[in-house]
Amino acid sequence: MSEILNAALFVTLGVGAMLLYYYGSNWILETALADRVASDGTITKSFTNIRQGVRPWIFVAPAIVLLSVYLAYPALATLYYSFFDANSEAFVGLANYQWAIGNDGFRQAVLNNVLWILVVPLASTAFGLLIAVLADQVSWEAIAKAFIFMPMAISFVGASIIWNFVYDFNAPGNPQIGILNAMITSLGFEPVNWLNQQPLNNFLLMVILIWIQTGFAMVILSSALKGVPDETLEAARIDGANPIEIFFRIMIPQIASTIAVVMTTILITTLKVFDIVQVMTNGQSDTEVLGNFMFRWMFRGTGDDGKAAVIALTIMIATIPFLIWNTRRFYREEQLR
Amino acid sequence: MSSVAAEQTHVQSSNTAVTKVQWKERLGWLAVRATLVFFIVIWTIPTFGLLISSVRDKNQLLTSGWWTSFLATTTTTTNGTLTADAAEEIDGQWVIQGNIFPEGQSGTVDVIGFSALRPPDIPVSETTETRDGFTFDIQPNGDYTLTSAEPFPEDMRAQQVTFTAVLPPRWTLENYDEVLNAAGISESFINTAIVAIPSTIIPIAIAAFAAYAFAWMKFPGRLGLLIVVVGMLVVPLQLSLIPILKLYNQFGLRGEFPALWLAHTAFGLPLAIYLLYNYISQLPREIIESAKIDGASDFDIFTRLIIPLSVPALAAFAIFQFLWVWNDFLVALVFLGTTSGEQVLTMNINALNGSRGEEWHIMTSAAFISMAVPLLVFFSLQRYFVRGLVAGSVKG
Numbered sequence: 159m160s161e162i163l164n165a166a167l168f169v170t171l172g173v174g175a176m177l178l179y180y181y182g183s184n185w186i187l188e189t190a191l192a193d194r195v196a197s198d199g200t201i202t203k204s205f206t207n208i209r210q211g212v213r214p215w216i217f218v219a220p221a222i223v224l225l226s227v228y229l230a231y232p233a234l235a236t237l238y239y240s241f242f243d244a245n246s247e248a249f250v251g252l253a254n255y256q257w258a259i260g261n262d263g264f265r266q267a268v269l270n271n272v273l274w275i276l277v278v279p280l281a282s283t284a285f286g287l288l289i290a291v292l293a294d295q296v297s298w299e300a301i302a303k304a305f306i307f308m309p310m311a312i313s314f315v316g317a318s319i320i321w322n323f324v325y326d327f328n329a330p331g332n333p334q335i336g337i338l339n340a341m342i343t344s345l346g347f348e349p350v351n352w353l354n355q356q357p358l359n360n361f362l363l364m365v366i367l368i369w370i371q372t373g374f375a376m377v378i379l380s381s382a383l384k385g386v387p388d389e390t391l392e393a394a395r396i397d398g399a400n401p402i403e404i405f406f407r408i409m410i411p412q413i414a415s416t417i418a419v420v421m422t423t424i425l426i427t428t429l430k431v432f433d434i435v436q437v438m439t440n441g442q443s444d445t446e447v448l449g450n451f452m453f454r455w456m457f458r459g460t461g462d463d464g465k466a467a468v469i470a471l472t473i474m475i476a477t478i479p480f481l482i483w484n485t486r487r488f489y490r491e492e493q494l495r
Numbered sequence: 496m497s498s499v500a501a502e503q504t505h506v507q508s509s510n511t512a513v514t515k516v517q518w519k520e521r522l523g524w525l526a527v528r529a530t531l532v533f534f535i536v537i538w539t540i541p542t543f544g545l546l547i548s549s550v551r552d553k554n555q556l557l558t559s560g561w562w563t564s565f566l567a568t569t570t571t572t573t574n575g576t577l578t579a580d581a582a583e584e585i586d587g588q589w590v591i592q593g594n595i596f597p598e599g600q601s602g603t604v605d606v607i608g609f610s611a612l613r614p615p616d617i618p619v620s621e622t623t624e625t626r627d628g629f630t631f632d633i634q635p636n637g638d639y640t641l642t643s644a645e646p647f648p649e650d651m652r653a654q655q656v657t658f659t660a661v662l663p664p665r666w667t668l669e670n671y672d673e674v675l676n677a678a679g680i681s682e683s684f685i686n687t688a689i690v691a692i693p694s695t696i697i698p699i700a701i702a703a704f705a706a707y708a709f710a711w712m713k714f715p716g717r718l719g720l721l722i723v724v725v726g727m728l729v730v731p732l733q734l735s736l737i738p739i740l741k742l743y744n745q746f747g748l749r750g751e752f753p754a755l756w757l758a759h760t761a762f763g764l765p766l767a768i769y770l771l772y773n774y775i776s777q778l779p780r781e782i783i784e785s786a787k788i789d790g791a792s793d794f795d796i797f798t799r800l801i802i803p804l805s806v807p808a809l810a811a812f813a814i815f816q817f818l819w820v821w822n823d824f825l826v827a828l829v830f831l832g833t834t835s836g837e838q839v840l841t842m843n844i845n846a847l848n849g850s851r852g853e854e855w856h857i858m859t860s861a862a863f864i865s866m867a868v869p870l871l872v873f874f875s876l877q878r879y880f881v882r883g884l885v886a887g888s889v890k891g
Contacts, residue, residue: 311872
């Protein structure tokens with residue numbers, strides 16, 4: 159109970175401080191820098207320009223401070239720590255990078271991450287697109303989409319438990335309560351300890367993320383599909399195109415840029431994947447990925463921040479092409495505004 | 496008559512003609528629906544199985560699949576009898592009476608045995624002897640009588656009885672009771688709320704002010720800063736963990752809730768600014784210009800005009816951020832730490848999965864409790880959430 163009171167107090171203080179900052183700075187601006195007005199009403203000295211020059215900075219300052227401390231500074235600091243030893247005390251040059259290149263675990267993690275980013279964005283987008291197209295043709299579209307979209311609301315940890323239950327394994331001869339093993343034993347096969355099967359286990363973990371991300375792809379692509387002009391589709395129909403041709407030759411090209419955005423968004427999420435691997439296998443049985451590998455090095459024993467930094471930078475480097483693509487796209491659209 | 500018959504034949508033949516023409520279309524109609532239903536079933540079954548399992552009896556849950564949960568199950572289990580403490584003297588004999596089913600369970604006993612290694616094979620109706628030589632009678636409902644001509648020895652062991660019984664399905668909320676009270680889930684639930692609520696409110700305010708400044712105010716470096724913010728959208732969280740953890744350790748913030756509020760606020764800001772910027776910059780220019788002509792300052796315009804107009808975008812981000820923080824695992828795990836005693840739901844569930852992962856009655860109900868709030872938010876506010884997603888990814 160005191161926890162809740164404490165939290166409520168903190169929140170009130172935090173929100174109060176925030177309001178004080180915005181309203182207080184505005185009050186200071188409006189009074190200290192008010193225009194000097196003579197008794198006859200004429201403005202003797204105007205501070206309008208100063209007020210207008212200062213105000214934007216008051217508005218953006220909290221955001222810029224937080225982003226600097228939590229994102230900009232850490233990016234540089236992580237780079238810096240990558241050249242230091244486990245406790246960030248002694249400079250070790252490129253030793254951590256050399257370690258990474260020669261380390262089997264690191265290579266395994268990179269290889270698995272590559273697999274993940276090849277499979278998950280493609281599968282999620284394909285399923286999402288297919289479901290969006292199918293749902294568009296039925297009257298119960300909203301309900302159908304809600305079911306597919308629902309996993310988006312579930313945490314990766316919760317989703318992992320859900321799928322752990324699907325993959326549950328009991329020794330042969332015992333009742334199988336995991337639905338996958340129940341199905342294959344009912345067909346007369348031996349039950350399988352799925353999460354030990356290499357390299358199948360990697361794909362079984364990917365299934366969880368695909369299960370979550372398909373809903374995202376479906377929602378975005380569905381709204382893009384609805385934006386394809388009816389006249390275009392009608393014209394194609396009159397020209398005798400069949401539904402398959404319309405799909406591949408009219409719809410897909412029309413929403414190509416949205417497909418690209420969806421795939422890259424899912425790709426970025428996939429690159430950072432941590433929770434699923436941590437909960438399901440903790441990287442055992444050759445399922446390691448960079449996100450989990452970094453976490454393990456951060457806290458293994460007393461932790462090795464130098465090596466963990468190198469692993470984090472590896473994830474960062476993989477995102478750079480998308481960072482550039484994303485900002486350029488944004489810049490171009492800003493130019494049009 | 497004959498004309499009617501002729502008419503009918505005519506109708507039939509034209510029907511056949513129609514069917515032939517539309518046959519493909521109808522098959523397509525069916526294929527669309529069948530495929531869609533297939534996907535829905537596949538997508539829903541895992542969650543449904545978890546939900547059903549979480550309200551099953553914990554023994555039944557472990558011995559039969561959830562898809563059989565509506566049927567009676569036949570299971571073989573071993574349970575011990577009562578011991579000498581429960582003995583009574585009746586008609587010159589010593590008797591122990593009890594029920595072989597565990598507390599709260601009932602069913603129909605079929606066959607029994609006294610070795611866990613061999614399948615039970617003694618019919619219920621037979622009077623037998625236990626391994627320690629006591630006479631043993633059992634009824635189908637599980638009531639048993641242990642009888643001995645001598646007093647039961649003080650140090651007698653519970654007689655282990657292995658029995659096969661048919662159990663009716665049993666639905667219960669005991670699993671929820673157990674995780675809420677014994678597994679610390681209720682504490683972590685409160686902690687999660689304490690983390691999630693401020694982490695949702697604070698970034699909205701900060702981002703809205705910034706988004707307005709980026710959209711409608713002129714200042715040097717505006718576009719440059721905005722592009723940096725957009726770039727930060729894709730920067731992986733992992734890059735921030737080590738330096739921020741070092742800072743937190745230095746200032747003693749690790750393990751404290753404000754550590755998470757600040758981190759979640761900052762990590763949510765790029766998306767918040769981006770979403771709100773897209774929305775606020777699309778508002779009609781005339782509204783803002785005419786307010787300026789009337790002498791309103793940017794502060795007034797923002798608080799009185801922009802905020803009320805931006806409610807849909809603010810709601811969309813709020814839902815998005817709330818779900819994100821509620822479901823977060825990594826940030827909480829790193830900055831709260833496992834040693835401070837404070838845990839959020841995801842951390843607790845992961846810990847349970849490590850220590851009691853095979854106790855599915857715990858895992859299913861704990862997982863479902865963690866999902867309840869997001870699912871509720873999701874289903875009641877889905878419209879805003881979807882709008883936010885679409886705005887965040889499609890618009891430039």
